[in-house]
Amino acid sequence: MKHVLILFAVMMVLVPTVYAEDDKWIDGIKFRYGRIYYGQALLIDFPSDNYKAIAASDQQINEANTTKFPIVITFPETLMTSWSFRGFYSEFIPQTKTLNIPPSQTPSYFMGGFSPDGSDGSGPIYYEILEADRLNKEFFYLRNIEEHRNYLLTNFLPKYLSDSEISSIPENWAMSFDQTFNTITLGYYIGVFIPLGDKHRIFKYTYGLGVGRSDKKIIINLCDSYTVTLNYNEENKLESPHEGKCNDPRELVNLSFVKVSLSVSSGLTFWEKISEDSILTLLTLSGVTSSNKIFGLVPLHLGHNVKTMDNKVVSFESYTTSLEFISYTYRF
Numbered sequence: 001m002k003h004v005l006i007l008f009a010v011m012m013v014l015v016p017t018v019y020a021e022d023d024k025w026i027d028g029i030k031f032r033y034g035r036i037y038y039g040q041a042l043l044i045d046f047p048s049d050n051y052k053a054i055a056a057s058d059q060q061i062n063e064a065n066t067t068k069f070p071i072v073i074t075f076p077e078t079l080m081t082s083w084s085f086r087g088f089y090s091e092f093i094p095q096t097k098t099l100n101i102p103p104s105q106t107p108s109y110f111m112g113g114f115s116p117d118g119s120d121g122s123g124p125i126y127y128e129i130l131e132a133d134r135l136n137k138e139f140f141y142l143r144n145i146e147e148h149r150n151y152l153l154t155n156f157l158p159k160y161l162s163d164s165e166i167s168s169i170p171e172n173w174a175m176s177f178d179q180t181f182n183t184i185t186l187g188y189y190i191g192v193f194i195p196l197g198d199k200h201r202i203f204k205y206t207y208g209l210g211v212g213r214s215d216k217k218i219i220i221n222l223c224d225s226y227t228v229t230l231n232y233n234e235e236n237k238l239e240s241p242h243e244g245k246c247n248d249p250r251e252l253v254n255l256s257f258v259k260v261s262l263s264v265s266s267g268l269t270f271w272e273k274i275s276e277d278s279i280l281t282l283l284t285l286s287g288v289t290s291s292n293k294i295f296g297l298v299p300l301h302l303g304h305n306v307k308t309m310d311n312k313v314v315s316f317e318s319y320t321t322s323l324e325f326i327s328y329t330y331r332f
Contacts, residue, residue, distance in 0.1 A: 026332060027077070028331035030328070031330070032324050032328075033324070033327070034325050035067060036320055038064050038320055039056070040057050040098055040101055042104075042177050043315050056102070058105075058125050059241070060242060062098075062244050069094055074090075074279075074329055075088040088186065089187050092185075097179070098179050100246050105124045105145070125142070129228070139229040143172060144174055157252075159308070170224045172224075173223060174226035175222060177221060181215060183214040184212065185288070187211065189206045191207065193272070199273055200272070200273055202272075204268070204269040205266070206267045206286075208264075209265075211262060212260070217255065217256045218253070220251075220252045221250060226246050229242060229243040229245070231243065261317075264289050267286035268284070269281050278330060278331055279327075280328055285321075286322050288320045289317075
């Protein structure tokens with residue numbers, strides 16, 4: 001809610017000084033080259049735990065980035081002052097598959113709580129990697145934190161497994177999931193920049209709100225174990241990503257659904273040159289985070305009805321981080 005109020009308050013202040021060029025709906029077509037990182041999370045609405053992720057992407061495990069879709073439609077920007085602007089934006093992510101998403105590690109473990117003489121498999125991933133390297137291990141087991149494990153044994157796994165199956169689960173069991181998705185997003189942003197003459201801008205910053213539609217296919221797995229095999233470079237130094245694998249997965253849930261979500265986006269462009277015919281940009285860093293709730297309060301339809309035995313909602317959230325090295329927009 002705070003983000004929304006700030007966005008529209010600034011817009012209301014700046015709208016009276018608009019310098020709109022024309023009324024065209026589409027400004028042009030952008031050709032771009034960059035990389036994008038996809039983050040996914042499986043969450044349960046725990047009543048007493050601020051960290052709700054059961055499994056979540058981690059940049060240190062498995063390759064989760066790819067080349068950005070090279071072409072996108074752009075919309076006109078409307079200048080509000082000589083240093084601020086507003087407009088619509090769109091984004092398209094073609095079908096993308098992420099597998100073996102690891103059991104999640106709670107940030108509270110950064111504050112301590114580890115035994116100094118070894119890794120227990122449920123600490124933050126960076127700690128587990130360093131400990132395994134220190135102990136000359138080729139791999140280590142990654143598990144859900146103990147509080148989550150106890151909850152899952154009582155309130156989630158009994159929905160899909162018999163008592164005898166649960167009692168025979170290996171000691172290093174863990175939760176993981178696979179996801180295939182595509183997304184299209186349309187949003188509205190405001191922004192500021194430092195002008196250098198009429199055509200050049202530096203440190204262009206944008207902040208926006210959007211609505212996205214995703215087609216998702218998700219498989220939730222119970223792993224007999226989840227192993228992370230360390231990766232080293234030619235100099236025998238640790239190098240991400242390391243290989244994470246859900247071993248002997250047991251499929252618990254298989255979902256295909258359409259999800260509508262709200263998103264918050266921000267971006268920073270180092271340099272931009274604008275002319276009547278084209279726009280050239282260098283180095284744009286951007287991020288988008290989706291939400292299952294309106295203003296963080298009103299739940300959106302999730303597209304599925306997966307819940308725990310104590311009626312807690314199981315949800316899936318996503319975020320992206322991208323670096324666009326260069327782009328060229330041909331303006332109509």
